[in-house]
Amino acid sequence: GQNIDQPTEMTATEGAIVQINCTYQTSGFNGLFWYQQHAGEAPTFLSYNVLDGLEEKGRFSSFLSRSKGYSYLLLKELQMKDSASYLCAVMDSNYQLIWGAGTKLIIKP
Amino acid sequence: ETGVTQTPRHLVMGMTNKKSLKCEQHLGHNAMYWYKQSAKKPLELMFVYSLEERVENNSVPSRFSPECPNSSHLFLHLHTLQPEDSALYLCASSQGIAGGPETQYFGPGTRLLVL
Numbered sequence: 001g002q003n004i005d006q007p008t009e010m011t012a013t014e015g016a017i018v019q020i021n022c023t024y025q026t027s028g029f030n031g032l033f034w035y036q037q038h039a040g041e042a043p044t045f046l047s048y049n050v051l052d053g054l055e056e057k058g059r060f061s062s063f064l065s066r067s068k069g070y071s072y073l074l075l076k077e078l079q080m081k082d083s084a085s086y087l088c089a090v091m092d093s094n095y096q097l098i099w100g101a102g103t104k105l106i107i108k109p
Numbered sequence: 110e111t112g113v114t115q116t117p118r119h120l121v122m123g124m125t126n127k128k129s130l131k132c133e134q135h136l137g138h139n140a141m142y143w144y145k146q147s148a149k150k151p152l153e154l155m156f157v158y159s160l161e162e163r164v165e166n167n168s169v170p171s172r173f174s175p176e177c178p179n180s181s182h183l184f185l186h187l188h189t190l191q192p193e194d195s196a197l198y199l200c201a202s203s204q205g206i207a208g209g210p211e212t213q214y215f216g217p218g219t220r221l222l223v224l
Contacts, residue, residue, distance in 0.1 A: 004151065008149065030210045031210045033212070035215075040217075040218075040220075041217055041218075042113070042199070042215040042216055042217045042218065043199070043215045044215070045212050045213075045214065048210075048212060050210065087152070089152075091210050095210060096154065096165075097152075097154070097213070098151075099151035099152040100151055101149055101150055101151045102149075102151075
């Protein structure tokens with residue numbers, strides 16, 4: 001079956017760096033997405049990786065290794081507003097998104 | 110209005126009620142989606158529409174009935190729901206024909222409670 005694994009919850013300190021991991025097993029691969037979802041709000045698109053390597057976008061970076069079925073989202077210079085859930089999703093061979101359950105990130109002062 | 114909007118934001122209904130959720134996208138997209146989001150579970154895809162035609166129905170119970178009158182509007186009609194249907198219902202849209210590697214843009218969701 002298809003499966004996306006990510007930690008349920010993480011805690012980090014304001015100003016620090018945090019890495020949220022995502023591993024996947026899917027039937028085919030057409031890219032991996034990261035979304036941010038604040039409580040009670042819409043998931044918002046953060047990044048899309050389809051080739052191996054690191055994509056940097058401001059304080060956020062996303063890494064992909066297709067051979068390992070692995071991705072991470074790196075958040076630098078953490079701010080209180082980064083407290084949210086981070087959703088990993090993989091697009092399979094049918095172009096259907098397979099979603100992880102999300103990682104709730106708690107930022108402490 | 111910009112992006113994807115959903116109404117109502119919150120809904121409480123009894124198991125014998127009939128209600129409808131509405132979604133509207135202002136992005137000029139051609140594909141629209143309904144998802145169910147339950148606490149600590151992955152998003153579950155319910156329905157996909159591309160150019161107003163349903164292309165995906167992931168074995169959703171018939172008590173959920175979608176309607177897509179045009180490429181900007183999507184409805185989810187609800188009847189005789191069960192308490193386990195309580196969840197956040199998210200609408201999303203994407204640019205082209207559903208089936209390509211496209212980014213989906215989400216609305217804020219309708220928080221549904223079935224009593």
